[in-house]
Amino acid sequence: MIIRTTAACAVLAAIAISASFAQAQSADARRRAAVRKFTDLVSRHPMADVSQGMVAMTVRDHLVLDFVDGDNRLARMNQAAAVGYFDRPGCGLCPVLSISVPYLLDRRAGDDAIMLVLWHEYQHIVAIEEGRRPPTLHMPLRIGEPVSAALVELLVEEELQVYEAEYRLAAFLGWQPNDAYFHAYHDHGRAAMACMLIEEYVTLPLYKGHDATLAKVVERFVNEEP
Numbered sequence: 396m397i398i399r400t401t402a403a404c405a406v407l408a409a410i411a412i413s414a415s416f417a418q419a420q421s422a423d424a425r426r427r428a429a430v431r432k433f434t435d436l437v438s439r440h441p442m443a444d445v446s447q448g449m450v451a452m453t454v455r456d457h458l459v460l461d462f463v464d465g466d467n468r469l470a471r472m473n474q475a476a477a478v479g480y481f482d483r484p485g486c487g488l489c490p491v492l493s494i495s496v497p498y499l500l501d502r503r504a505g506d507d508a509i510m511l512v513l514w515h516e517y518q519h520i521v522a523i524e525e526g527r528r529p530p531t532l533h534m535p536l537r538i539g540e541p542v543s544a545a546l547v548e549l550l551v552e553e554e555l556q557v558y559e560a561e562y563r564l565a566a567f568l569g570w571q572p573n574d575a576y577f578h579a580y581h582d583h584g585r586a587a588m589a590c591m592l593i594e595e596y597v598t599l600p601l602y603k604g605h606d607a608t609l610a611k612v613v614e615r616f617v618n619e620e621p
């Protein structure tokens with residue numbers, strides 16, 4: 396009985412080991428495919444800021460690229476990419492661009508859409524590198540951590556500006572990404588885009604209880620000169 400159980404356990408353990416080995420191998424293959432896709436899209440990006448600037452930042456080790464797969468913050472927030480600033484030895488606060496491997500490998504995501512996401516994230520980096528925003532704005536926030544009204548204001552204001560930069564580029568290039576916010580911007584203007592984004596933000600746990608601040612930011616954005 397004991398022998399049979401041990402043998403069965405050994406077989407089960409062997410199956411578990413080979414399954415996790417196969418998973419690790421496939422995770423590695425997925426990551427390699429995602430890196431290839433990313434490299435190809437960056438090299439063909441219509442904006443030199445990305446095709447040259449982003450590459451230059453990576454080469455001089457100022458920008459870290461983080462290809463994320465599996466259960467992680469991006470997946471939980473259904474995001475394609477995000478920029479964060481992290482304290483790195485010898486560098487100080489430096490940007491980390493996290494990119495979703497499932498998003499890069501999703502055949503439904505067109506090259507245009509991914510290139511726009513890269514442009515979007517690059518705008519966040521540039522805003523900080525040019526001193527228009529404090530890097531602490533992009534320090535990682537833990538999900539559920541309360542945020543101040545002042546931080547909400549900065550985050551949302553920057554997000555609206557970056558979305559506008561992204562959709563302005565799409566319109567300029569004649570791209571038609573399959574993105575409801577883009578169509579709101581393209582068909583009805585920046586106020587429609589801003590209102591649509593804010594309608595989504597009020598439902599996010601991060602902005603819970605900040606309806607008045609969100610309304611103030613969108614009103615200011617709509618009334619300012621583009």
Ligand SMILES: [Zn+2]
Nearest residue numbers: 515519554557
């Ligand atoms: Zn953004």
